[in-house]
Amino acid sequence: MIGRMLSVELLKIRRKLLWMLAALGPVGVIGLQAVNYGLRYDYLMKLYGDSPWEGLLQQVGSLMLPALFIGLALVASMSAGIEHQAGAWKQLLALPVTRLQVFGGKVMLSLLLLLASCTLLLLLTLGMGLLLGFDPQVPWAEIVRQSYLPYLAALPFIALQSWLSIVMANQALPLTVGTLGMVLSMFSLLMPAWMPWGWPDRAVRSADALQAAGSGLALGVLVLLIGYAHFARKDVS
Amino acid sequence: MKMMKQASGSWLLETKGLTKKLGGKAVVRDVDLRIGEGDIYGFLGPNGAGKTTTIRMLLGLAKPTRGGVTVFGKSLAANRMEILRHVGSLVEYPSYYGHLTGTENLEVIRRLLDVPKERIAEALSIVRLEKDAGRAVKGYSLGMKQRLGIAAALLGNPRLLILDEPTNGLDPAGIQEMRELIKSLPGQRGVTILLSSHLLSEVELMATKVGIIRSGSLIYQDSIASLKARTAGRIRFSVSEPEDAWKRLLELGFEAERDQSRLTVGGAADRTVASIVAELVRRGHSVYRVEEERSSLESVFLEMTGTGGSL
Structure with missing residues (x-):
């Protein structure tokens, strides 16, 4: 059933540019880094001395987080927006599917698209490092960690944005919340450890990256459960 | 109900x-x-x-x-x-x-x-x-x-x-x-x-x-x-010399109503309609139209819903 819901969601985003949006984030981040390295290659190479890969990851990480925050809000909004636009909630929920399957299908679509973004970023980072002639001894663990831990740490926001975008026909509020989240996340260094807006950043650079990702996963599941409980009780108009 | x-x-x-x-x-x-x-x-x-x-x-x-x-x-x-x-x-x-x-x-x-x-x-x-x-x-x-x-x-x-x-x-x-x-x-x-x-x-x-x-x-x-x-189909007759025709129908015991040149009879069965027409023709009236009054179905609805025009 999970597979069927996902296949339906993927069918619905045909010709909808959602895949392009998912690619736009990583391409933009790496594009900007290409400019960055093009302009100040010597400076950056000297700065990071004998660990150029680490330097590249640090540079990419600083741009990736805002892109992730705004990207997840846009993806959640667009995937729910397909139903709002079509006036299809009533049709969907009058079919023999459970509300959990419908809610889950939407969340899975967003998770899948964002996972594709993170994977694309990983590949592009790798490609850029190799093109710049960095040591072919690629620090795999670091690259994989940086690509996917922030994704896990951002799960509460994916859950929140999915929930808001699904239950509200007007996407202005969900997108405002998403944008504010992105702005807030930029001040992560000033945040106490318990604030979730700082977790994706902590998942990139701090020693307790795993803990940040784990917290994100746990809180994300909780927000999903709350969102689902709300959606399940809601009357559909 | x-x-x-x-x-x-x-x-x-x-x-x-x-x-x-x-x-x-x-x-x-x-x-x-x-x-x-x-x-x-x-x-x-x-x-x-x-x-x-x-x-x-x-x-x-x-x-x-x-x-x-x-x-x-x-x-x-x-x-x-x-x-x-x-x-x-x-x-x-x-x-x-x-x-x-x-x-x-x-x-x-x-x-x-x-x-x-x-x-x-x-x-x-x-x-x-x-x-x-x-x-x-x-x-x-x-x-x-x-x-x-x-x-x-x-x-x-x-x-x-x-x-x-x-x-x-x-x-x-x-x-x-x-x-x-x-x-x-x-x-x-x-x-x-x-x-x-x-x-x-x-x-x-x-x-x-x-x-x-x-x-x-x-x-x-x-x-x-x-x-x-429930609408008890009313039948409407358009005839020549309606005044005469109306009186004749009343004499015969039909509960006819007259409105200018039209006569209407409530709750008329097929056989009643046939005998009214036969009687009118026999008396030399020209029968122009015999119609069932369909608007009465609408009026039953309007009574029920208390709205005008559409339900």
Whole structure:
């Protein structure tokens, strides 16, 4: 059933540019880094001395987080927006599917698209490092960690944005919340450890990256459960 | 409220005391719908009377504040999935993914219903959309979108079809087409249909049974024939020398009324009409027209719903 819901969601985003949006984030981040390295290659190479890969990851990480925050809000909004636009909630929920399957299908679509973004970023980072002639001894663990831990740490926001975008026909509020989240996340260094807006950043650079990702996963599941409980009780108009 | 003789539990769809309160106000109050197998049930009421809210509850889209829905002899609350597998619906306006083609729109629903792929072609042919099935739906006319909505509702081979205002916004040709389509379904496919409308004339031509809702309460429910019987068809005669003719009819004991050149007789059976005509002709009157007064059916509705013009 999970597979069927996902296949339906993927069918619905045909010709909808959602895949392009998912690619736009990583391409933009790496594009900007290409400019960055093009302009100040010597400076950056000297700065990071004998660990150029680490330097590249640090540079990419600083741009990736805002892109992730705004990207997840846009993806959640667009995937729910397909139903709002079509006036299809009533049709969907009058079919023999459970509300959990419908809610889950939407969340899975967003998770899948964002996972594709993170994977694309990983590949592009790798490609850029190799093109710049960095040591072919690629620090795999670091690259994989940086690509996917922030994704896990951002799960509460994916859950929140999915929930808001699904239950509200007007996407202005969900997108405002998403944008504010992105702005807030930029001040992560000033945040106490318990604030979730700082977790994706902590998942990139701090020693307790795993803990940040784990917290994100746990809180994300909780927000999903709350969102689902709300959606399940809601009357559909 | 008169009820048809049918044992309780044998209805295809039945509601008991169905009530929905929104913000403390009951928009649907103690509605007891009874729909038998093979009926085309016309669900009538003015706009805002609670038709769509009732239909939402029949489909599990909204939860009743009180009361329950039984479909195919089972409680909807406890058997939602099983029941919805055999129910097709089109609520208010058609749902469609504009960027997808007609076929892709049906494929979305087909995957959720898990029915064979051939059903798509069958449903498209029932609503005669085969030719346009490959086009993006955003380019469809409203009538075509509505037909696609019907095709989607038919995809799972439903036993019960719930159509909320299916002719809303269609042009006369579209309305005619939709009417023919709906009328043909029970005969061909054994489908029971619940059809809502705010227009009596609309439902009158299709329905075998009607329910009338006003301000959230069901105020009438019976066969369309009994409703017509309540109007006790008045027959109107246009004749020459109406004054003379009228007096003659009164002499003969007919309760005729005169309005200028027209005479009307209430509750006249076929035989009575025939003998009145024969008498008038024998007396040398020219009989120009003999008509049944159809407006009286509308007036019964207007009395019931307390609205003018449309229901």
